[in-house]
Amino acid sequence: MSLKHLLKTKQNKIMKKLTLISALIISILLAGCNPNIPPIQTIEPSETAFLVPLEGQTSSQASFDSEAFLESSKVATKRVTIPQRWRSTGSMPWNGEWIPTVRLIVVNRKAEARLWEGAKGITAESKESIGFRTGMAATAQVDQTDAAKFLYRYNNKPLDAIMDEEVLNRVRSKFVDLCSKYSMDNLLLNKSAIMNEVRNDVEPYFKARGVNITSLGLVGEFTYVEKDNQESINKKFQATQELVAQQAINEKVVSKAKADATAAQILNNPNALKLKQLEMQNKFLDKWDGSMPKVVGSGGIMLSADSLLNQSNQPKK
Numbered sequence: 001m002s003l004k005h006l007l008k009t010k011q012n013k014i015m016k017k018l019t020l021i022s023a024l025i026i027s028i029l030l031a032g033c034n035p036n037i038p039p040i041q042t043i044e045p046s047e048t049a050f051l052v053p054l055e056g057q058t059s060s061q062a063s064f065d066s067e068a069f070l071e072s073s074k075v076a077t078k079r080v081t082i083p084q085r086w087r088s089t090g091s092m093p094w095n096g097e098w099i100p101t102v103r104l105i106v107v108n109r110k111a112e113a114r115l116w117e118g119a120k121g122i123t124a125e126s127k128e129s130i131g132f133r134t135g136m137a138a139t140a141q142v143d144q145t146d147a148a149k150f151l152y153r154y155n156n157k158p159l160d161a162i163m164d165e166e167v168l169n170r171v172r173s174k175f176v177d178l179c180s181k182y183s184m185d186n187l188l189l190n191k192s193a194i195m196n197e198v199r200n201d202v203e204p205y206f207k208a209r210g211v212n213i214t215s216l217g218l219v220g221e222f223t224y225v226e227k228d229n230q231e232s233i234n235k236k237f238q239a240t241q242e243l244v245a246q247q248a249i250n251e252k253v254v255s256k257a258k259a260d261a262t263a264a265q266i267l268n269n270p271n272a273l274k275l276k277q278l279e280m281q282n283k284f285l286d287k288w289d290g291s292m293p294k295v296v297g298s299g300g301i302m303l304s305a306d307s308l309l310n311q312s313n314q315p316k317k
Contacts, residue, residue: 036098039082043106048147049075050105071148080104107151111141112160114168117219122172124179126187131226135219136171138163143212150210159211167206171216174198191218 043049050073082104088096116122117135125131140163142150154162178194179187187194195217203213 036084036086038084039100041080041082041104041106043075043078043080045078046108046110048107048109048142048144049080050107050148050151051075051080052103052105054101054103067148067152070151074148075104105151105156107142107147107156108159109142109144109147110159111139111214112163113137113139114160114163115219116168120168122175123225124176126179126184127182128184130184130224132222132224134222136168136175136216137219138167138171138213138216140167140206140211140213142210146207146210146212148210149208153209162211167202167211167213170202170205171198174201188222 041049050070052070052073082100083102084098084100086096087099090096115135115137121133121135123131123133140159142159150156175194175198178197182190182194199213199216202216206213
């Protein structure tokens, strides 16, 4: 082998070493410019977090969608560090990026309040097909113990959206079905019972899905779809109130007439008057403490009970 060939071979080896050293230096420098700084996320008091692996644990992949797996992935701490790994994206050592190896899912458990009235209110019909509208109000929240259940059922869908869609639809369906079984008069009298049945259906249904409905009730009065129905019902109500008032007056008049008739009968019948006197004496003796009762007349003269009874027996002049 010639000297020239040996020199060229040695020179090529030196260049390869220099290239490798240069690449290592550059990669070290680039790594220093793009260091692995894992992000940190803070969990608020009204939130519950779940740390779910994004890779590895292939034997557990089938259980990722189970409620039990999510419960086991719940994070107890309030500050979470997200681990990362380097992913190469090119032929050179510096071609790549840091990617997270886990996913942090945060469930917001803050209570939501909804008011469904007007265009968003509920339209129903009575047994005789009288249409009316009413408003509903509801509040709901996700409890700490139900966070995994909520995440599994709704894939972390916002609670207010669930209330405006699923909760309202179930409330409307149950309320309309119950109202159709009552006549209008009975429906107005049984509003409270109807809402109790609605709550008994809706609350446990959504509790099993991680949503705790803390309140649900009617808002405002019934507004009838047909204006004529509203006017007719108003007139009927007014007539009913007037009838109640008149009945009270009639009962008072009848009671007074009966009392006057009884008094006149006693005064005109000596035997009846004597029986009344004996009745009064018996009542008096039952309560008598041994002292003589006295009555003060209008002129200040003290009269005994017997004197008063004697005076009442005297014929009228």
